[in-house]
Amino acid sequence: MTTIDAPARTVGGPDIVQERRLVTSIPGPLSRALMTRKTDAVAAGVGATLPVFAAAAGGGVVVDVDGNSLIDLGSGIAVTGVGNSHPRVVEAVKAQLDAFTHTCFTITPYESYVAVAEALNRLTPGDHLKRSALFNSGAEAVENAVKIARHHTGRQAVVAFDHAYHGRTNLTMGLTAKNQPYKNGFGPFAPEIYRAPLSYPFRDGGIDGVTAARTAILQIEKQIGAENLAALIIEPIQGEGGFIVPAAGFLPTLLEWSRANGVVFIADEVQSGFGRTGAWFASEHEGIVPDLVVTAKGIAGGLPLSAVTGRADIMDAAQVGGLGGTYGGNPLACVAALAAIESYASEGLIERAGDIGRLLIDRLTALQASDPRIGDVRGRGAMIAIELVDPETDAPDAALTARVASAAHAQGVIVLTCGTYGNVIRFLPPLTIGDDLLTEGLDVIAEALATA
Template identity: 65%
Template sequence: MSTATSGGPSLPQERRLVTEIPGPRSRELFARKQSAVPPGIGTTLPVFVTQAGGGVVVDADGNSLIDFGSGIAVTSVGNAAPHVVERVRRQVGEFTHTCFMVTPYESYVRVCEKLNAITPGDHEKRTFLVNSGAEAVENAVKVARHATGRQAVVVFDHGYHGRTLLTMSLTAKNMPYKHRFGPFAPEVYRVPLAYPFRWPTGPENCAEEAAAQAIDMINKQIGAENVAAVVIEPIAGEGGFIVPARGFLPRVLEFCRANGIVFVADEVQTGFARTGAMFACEDEGIVPDIITTAKGIAGGLPLAAVTGRAELLDAVHVGGLGGTYGGNPLACEAALGVLETIEEEDLVARASRIGELMLPRLHALRERYPVVGDVRGRGAMTAIELVVPGTREPNPAAAAEIAKRCHAEGLVVLTAGTYGNVLRFLPPLVIPEHLIDEGLTILEKAIESH
């Protein structure tokens, strides 16, 4: 059995169940969690991890589970990837914090230089670093409002942008993200997303009609001249891995360009090689004015970034941007290690290969099982939408039951979707192919036995 070549200790790359899932030690730890942590911090699969690497996570009972989650697209280069570990270990012995705004350090600058170079577009850019995806999106809106002198922000159905006050306001889904947490931030407006599977007149009309409706709503209800920013995920993440119909994003970008609106691409979940391109917006040649990144940026350490046109970011006054921990030196070194790993192991191509392996198998499931209504995604970011057979009615109960069956068999899968009826798959980009095959076999058996 192969061992992890990238990420973590040399763990055997195999599914191995030695107890039920969760086992006794995990159940004991979960009881402690319930006594110490509020229930609002939910748990997808109550196994407590002790090691992880390659395509597996090992729990406190010695079970080895196949990882189709990557900590929600965070450990894309593998858990404890060697370049990340080496850099962080060295840095932690030198200094752990100074606050970049007090006494700066080179690794922060290097990360910003790298992001300026690799994000779409050859225009002059600036980058600053923060702690989380929500913080990055919130700062992107701050920059857009400051630079344009406008206030309105346009977002889309099924979008997810975070859990802060402003990013909750930007997020579409009420439960669990917004329920009873209002009032929300003003001057946030929501327009339709081109959702091919659920577009009323069919997927062939989706891009044109959704863009026309969105633009019409902006013009009539807000006024384009009042809009500071349009914020959109190139693939809607928590909303259900919705890939907008081709042509929709370019049409929205064209409208923004014509009206002086800042186009913000939220690539928190889609970035860093996840979709078979370094950034998902590259698929249709989208060059955003501002791009936000997090999750896969630093191999599990807290880091996020706002990268954008120099004239936008330079417009903000000194002291208007920042934060005590933003661009922590350990996280910066981790990010440099992630970028080294992506380049050395050609993980962009690897993500494409994962898509080539997974999507045909998922499409076969759709042909075989009526509960699978739709298959979508790109690269190593794929999903199935579950429906009541013979209809397009969302089937969240099936999603929950199938996920539960997968978990019991040692496969980590995540749910998603506005209706809670999507199973999403985000394996580490370094996962061995035999684990992909085994994981998909477990998934099929779970669907078949549902």
């Protein structure tokens, strides 16, 4: 077991003192003043989960402009898996800044892009011949995965699943299941996108994964037709949808059917990739080898980068010039990714995710035993969630969820909510967080539940 008791440090970045410290109310006066400026200058549609402004972050804490130190159980939505401002990432980016910031890889290439592609080809599931292409965001990578699949198959239809989240661009909004706030008022959406039922063990009556997959397949065959289907895209563990882990057998059965029918199987590992679940990729827990894997978030230590990696014959289907973009695979992001990947591999962070998961599961399961409002505890590694419900009916309790999150925020703990019904609290701590901070954060959550 990898136990981290982070030493108290000073200065900034990764050397921040690892403690929860409240010197003002949350938000403090400087954050309130900045929030007023945000309201005046930033579009209203750009929200903020906590009304505090960050000044520094590292290890397992975020320090705001008022000097409050908050326990970070969100990692910027699973982005800073190696910790914020990891020294290896910082040094790599500094060195690249001294060389050049941009040339556009599709104009004059550079080695770091190739090195990232080589690393992704090596690390993603399967030992087949692979290719990779780099982009900027998860949504952009998802769109390109769909483009590639359509070009390869000559088909147009794409299937996504209930509770899915794949992005906020026009095509990816169509793939995303949740209306508010992601889709409402933004249509019409891209055509030829269809939805199939997901395996949701807590809410589908205990149906086994193979049966659930066969139900989805039957719907796909009857409503779309395999001969029209270019791709099936799914998150091995859903993110925004509520950290839903499909029942065993669901994903392998879908993959087997996809292979038999020439359908490209796309695993969206944007939130679940890069050690988050205690493996490099969540697909590994299910023993599946997707045709294409979409990555982003934890790939580059906080810099914007995403990728599509997959079977060479599929990835090479698009014509020269059909993939790319001005900033895709920016050199600063590429060297950051190489540094982050080295950190995951050499610092025991993937194993650490498993240890974090065991600590979270043990504590949250103990809370569940005495609090029937915790309907479900689920997830893998450092990607764990609780679903809050009415204990009499198991109906989703979004109001309770909001109260618990708000109370935790007020006490200096960053937690995020999610789920189609808004009733899930998710835990995504940096893999560098110490056991002491993680335990203290859970103490705050327990108190928030008790007093909600």
